[in-house]
Amino acid sequence: MSLHFDNEFLKKLEYLHILSKRVFAGQFRAERISKKRGSGLEFADHRPYALGDDFRHIDWRAYQRLDRLLLRMFEEEQDMPVYLFVDTSRSMAEGSPSKLDYACHVAAALCYIGLAHLDRVAILTWKDKLAAETPSRRGKGQIFRIFDFLQSLEPDGRTDLAESIKAFCARRKQRGVAVVISDFLDPSGHEAGLNALRYFQHDVFLVHVTSRNDEEPAVAGDIRMVDAETGDMRDVELTPTLLHAYQRAWRKHLDDLQAYCARYNIGYVRTPVEEPFEDTILQVFRQGRFLA
Amino acid sequence: MIFGALSGWLVAGLAAGAVAAASAIFFMKVRHPRVLVPSLLLWRRVLDEDRDVSFWEKVRKAVSYAIAVLVPLLIVLALGRPERAGAGGVAGPLTIVIDSSLSMLAERPDGRMRWEAATARALALAGDDEVTILTTADGIVGGPTSDRETLRQALEEVAPSEPGPFPANVGLQNGQTIFITDGVARYDVPADVRVESVFSAADNAAITAFDIRRDFSNAGRYEAYVEIANYAEAPRAVTLIVDVGSRRIYEQQVQLAADEIVRQSLPFEAGDGGVVRARLDGADDALAADDEAFAWVASARPDAVTLVTRRNPPLEELLAIDAAVTVTRIEPEQYRESGDGLVIFDRWAPQSAPRRPAILLAPPPVPWLGLAGAAERNATWSRADATHTAVRGIDGRTLRIDEAGDYALEGWTPLAFSGNGTPLVAVRESGGVSYALVTFDLTRGNIANDPAFPVLVGDLLAWFEGEAPVRVVAPGAVRLPSDVSELRRHGARAGSIGLRRLGDVTIADLREPGVYVAERPAGQLAIAVNAGTRAGSNVRATSLASGDVDAAPRATSGLWMWLVAFALVVFAAEFYTWNRRITV
Numbered sequence: 001m002s003l004h005f006d007n008e009f010l011k012k013l014e015y016l017h018i019l020s021k022r023v024f025a026g027q028f029r030a031e032r033i034s035k036k037r038g039s040g041l042e043f044a045d046h047r048p049y050a051l052g053d054d055f056r057h058i059d060w061r062a063y064q065r066l067d068r069l070l071l072r073m074f075e076e077e078q079d080m081p082v083y084l085f086v087d088t089s090r091s092m093a094e095g096s097p098s099k100l101d102y103a104c105h106v107a108a109a110l111c112y113i114g115l116a117h118l119d120r121v122a123i124l125t126w127k128d129k130l131a132a133e134t135p136s137r138r139g140k141g142q143i144f145r146i147f148d149f150l151q152s153l154e155p156d157g158r159t160d161l162a163e164s165i166k167a168f169c170a171r172r173k174q175r176g177v178a179v180v181i182s183d184f185l186d187p188s189g190h191e192a193g194l195n196a197l198r199y200f201q202h203d204v205f206l207v208h209v210t211s212r213n214d215e216e217p218a219v220a221g222d223i224r225m226v227d228a229e230t231g232d233m234r235d236v237e238l239t240p241t242l243l244h245a246y247q248r249a250w251r252k253h254l255d256d257l258q259a260y261c262a263r264y265n266i267g268y269v270r271t272p273v274e275e276p277f278e279d280t281i282l283q284v285f286r287q288g289r290f291l292a
Numbered sequence: 293m294i295f296g297a298l299s300g301w302l303v304a305g306l307a308a309g310a311v312a313a314a315s316a317i318f319f320m321k322v323r324h325p326r327v328l329v330p331s332l333l334l335w336r337r338v339l340d341e342d343r344d345v346s347f348w349e350k351v352r353k354a355v356s357y358a359i360a361v362l363v364p365l366l367i368v369l370a371l372g373r374p375e376r377a378g379a380g381g382v383a384g385p386l387t388i389v390i391d392s393s394l395s396m397l398a399e400r401p402d403g404r405m406r407w408e409a410a411t412a413r414a415l416a417l418a419g420d421d422e423v424t425i426l427t428t429a430d431g432i433v434g435g436p437t438s439d440r441e442t443l444r445q446a447l448e449e450v451a452p453s454e455p456g457p458f459p460a461n462v463g464l465q466n467g468q469t470i471f472i473t474d475g476v477a478r479y480d481v482p483a484d485v486r487v488e489s490v491f492s493a494a495d496n497a498a499i500t501a502f503d504i505r506r507d508f509s510n511a512g513r514y515e516a517y518v519e520i521a522n523y524a525e526a527p528r529a530v531t532l533i534v535d536v537g538s539r540r541i542y543e544q545q546v547q548l549a550a551d552e553i554v555r556q557s558l559p560f561e562a563g564d565g566g567v568v569r570a571r572l573d574g575a576d577d578a579l580a581a582d583d584e585a586f587a588w589v590a591s592a593r594p595d596a597v598t599l600v601t602r603r604n605p606p607l608e609e610l611l612a613i614d615a616a617v618t619v620t621r622i623e624p625e626q627y628r629e630s631g632d633g634l635v636i637f638d639r640w641a642p643q644s645a646p647r648r649p650a651i652l653l654a655p656p657p658v659p660w661l662g663l664a665g666a667a668e669r670n671a672t673w674s675r676a677d678a679t680h681t682a683v684r685g686i687d688g689r690t691l692r693i694d695e696a697g698d699y700a701l702e703g704w705t706p707l708a709f710s711g712n713g714t715p716l717v718a719v720r721e722s723g724g725v726s727y728a729l730v731t732f733d734l735t736r737g738n739i740a741n742d743p744a745f746p747v748l749v750g751d752l753l754a755w756f757e758g759e760a761p762v763r764v765v766a767p768g769a770v771r772l773p774s775d776v777s778e779l780r781r782h783g784a785r786a787g788s789i790g791l792r793r794l795g796d797v798t799i800a801d802l803r804e805p806g807v808y809v810a811e812r813p814a815g816q817l818a819i820a821v822n823a824g825t826r827a828g829s830n831v832r833a834t835s836l837a838s839g840d841v842d843a844a845p846r847a848t849s850g851l852w853m854w855l856v857a858f859a860l861v862v863f864a865a866e867f868y869t870w871n872r873r874i875t876v
Contacts (some may be wrong), residue, residue, distance in 0.1 A: 016668050090330075091330035092330075093330075094329075094330040099330075111620050137329050159331075183330065185330055185331035186333075187331070189332050211330075214330065215332075219327050221323075222322075222324045223322040223324050223325055223327045224323075224325065224326050225327055225329065225332060225335060226326050226328050226329065227327050227329065227331055227332040228328065228329060228330050228331065228332060229330075230332070232332055232639070233326075234332060234335060234336070234339060235324055236335070236339065239349065240771065241345075241346060241349060242338065242339075245338045245341075246334060246335065246338045249334045249337050249338050250334055253334060256558075
């Protein structure tokens with residue numbers, strides 16, 4: 001896998017921001033409005049002067065009108081934690097390009113957008129458990145480390161989103177934007193994992209990576225299906241009737257996922273690997289109100 | 293249903309085998325190809341749920357199995373060339389006569405031989421009543437019976453060989469008589485016999501005549517006479533090849549115009565003699581049997597001949613030009629008993645039988661060879677034993693014999709007779725010495741000027757040198773001298789041939805072209821069997837009227853083609869629907 005973005009595309013990415021429906025507390029000064037009041041430029045509020053406050057922040061015009069000493073409060077602009085969860089289970093090897101390649105490209109692009117706006121971005125890979133992660137990084141200078149990390153990923157193992165997310169929540173307490181990039185073919189279901197993220201008040205966003213073969217398997221006749229993750233086998237006489245039934249099940253799977261996201265106000269974008277990657281980032285993500 | 297190409301039992305066996313093989317292949321557990329899918333998550337939901345099964349899904353397996361069995365079954369049935377039993381059958385007793393001339397071996401446009409079409413037609417004609425089948429060469433070959441299988445087996449035992457005569461009295465029997473022929477050979481067919489034709493015009497090139505004769509002016513040299521005909525509308529180029537034993541003496545391309553007959557005379561060295569085989573290469577025609585012909589070259593003749601005569605200019609001149617012999621003429625007074633070689637006594641004979649081979653030409657009465665009666669005046673050459681070397685090939689119809697002596701021929705074998713039964717030529721073997729007697733004077737009458745004269749002298753000399761006589765015959769039953777003890781086929785397919793002895797007659801059934809050698813006490817007799825004749829090889833012409841042409845061969849060939857076509861359609865439909873999953 002080679003991660004390479006041309007300069008024009010990178011310039012377009014720099015104009016984009018990762019949108020969050022919530023305001024999170026950051027650690028460092030940055031471009032995001034935080035709940036803290038501090039030394040920012042945007043006026044936020046007044047409060048009564050108290051002993052020890054900085055005289056420079058007293059609003060003398062208000063004192064003239066109201067005859068009270070009021071202190072001017074400013075919004076503190078801080079960074080925002082962004083967590084990119086990349087599914088590296090065996091099922092992500094499917095497709096051309098593979099779903100993992102596509103997921104890595106998406107993650108790299110989102111990562112670059114976050115780093116360009118001084119957000120703290122961390123990439124976490126998961127399969128049946130949390131597999132690998134990068135430290136939270138800030139600044140565009142970190143992008144090549146992120147690229148190196150993404151390029152080293154190989155699809156392997158089973159899928160268990162719930163276990164992976166629970167492990168993440170137990171280790172990282174700071175809330176932020178959680179972007180889950182996966183094909184969501186999880187035998188144990190996706191709801192438990194996503195509920196955990198919601199419980200810890202992360203702003204959750206799903207990137208559903210699919211391939212045409214997921215929807216319309218290019219097989220026919222008497223075959224032995226082998227599960228790429230578990231190795232389980234089923235002998236199937238794949239008839240048009242059966243294929244139609246599968247396609248119905250596939251659409252129901254998509255509908256269920258979308259319905260879940262809609263119910264809990266979770267962002268959802270489906271990205272077929274056959275569609276151009278740049279279009280997905282520049283158009284689909286914006287339409288999904290994940291980027292602006 | 294009856295089958296024209298295979299027996300019913302064989303078809304049944306093949307069909308059972310085909311069904312068993314198709315079933316075994318159909319139910320064979322084939323390991324399914326492995327297909328890696330990202331997850332069985334959704335597939336499990338689909339496979340484990342109760343789905344509505346369509347009608348085709350329910351019957352698909354049964355339909356597939358039926359097709360898998362039906363296709364090979366149809367092909368097996370087609371191979372058997374089926375016909376509907378009794379479809380063309382004739383009610384009442386039926387006599388079927390099949391032309392068994394060699395032209396029935398000619399190939400038809402449908403790929404079958406005329407003979408095959410005729411036998412298939414005969415079986416199709418057989419109704420539920422008794423049928424008798426005859427061929428012109430073999431007479432009754434099957435029946436009377438109503439069992440078609442018996443008739444079919446009987447027909448498998450016979451093959452075309454010779455025209456033969458149309459069987460006598462068949463038209464007088466009860467019921468109908470049908471004659472199946474191609475009309476190439478002409479038969480005297482009774483008026484009440486229905487004629488059905490299997491004729492369809494076919495191009496053919498053939499060797500219509502082939503024979504060998506000695507070149508009297510060159511010792512050891514022979515001439516082969518070959519006649520090639522092209523019975524076709526288009527010109528044709530063939531290669532004529534003539535071999536003597538394993539030695540090739542001639543190979544040349546011959547351009548033949550349409551309906552052209554080319555005759556060639558090919559001189560050659562006899563060498564050690566043996567089988568002479570002429571063949572046409574590249575003929576690619578309807579009838580292969582007449583593309584080759586055979587002859588036999590006798591061993592070379594030796595030399596020393598003593599002619600004891602006062603004076604016989606015609607004989608002296610004839611012997612002088614035969615380079616194969618060295619002639620010494622002496623007066624009767626000079627004759628001594630000692631000496632080697634053959635001696636010819638012309639109108640003189642010694643008082644005691646000579647101790648070396650001798651030809652006696654109109655000898656005077658002597659103690660060992662006396663007269664029995666008065667001589668016959670103005671005798672005619674009436675008949676001769678054509679199988680004997682000493683008188684072979686003599687056409688005596690123009691011979692004028694002034695006087696033929698009536699000798700006491702006890703111990704002699706007369707070979708040729710006058711119209712009144714007076715022996716004209718006789719031979720005798722006594723004490724290991726051979727004698728030949730000609731009872732008439734060669735210098736009188738027109739004998740010296742008649743074509744039979746050099747042939748007679750040549751035959752007598754050949755007999756003394758032990759040459760095997762040669763007969764050239766057409767395939768079929770050949771009548772042989774009664775003293776033939778054994779008959780063998782010569783060449784690559786050598787083998788003994790059975791002889792039928794009917795009183796004084798010995799008959800051999802020589803159906804295949806080639807050279808056959810008969811063993812006789814008097815020496816060998818070579819028989820060259822050649823198929824090609826001008827009349828029999830012209831398979832493009834028929835003597836039948838167009839109204840005699842019957843549609844039966846086409847009808848018999850139709851069903852098997854329909855079966856094959858149906859099998860192909862079923863197979864194609866199965867292949868198409870299976871690949872596209874239309875019917876599942």
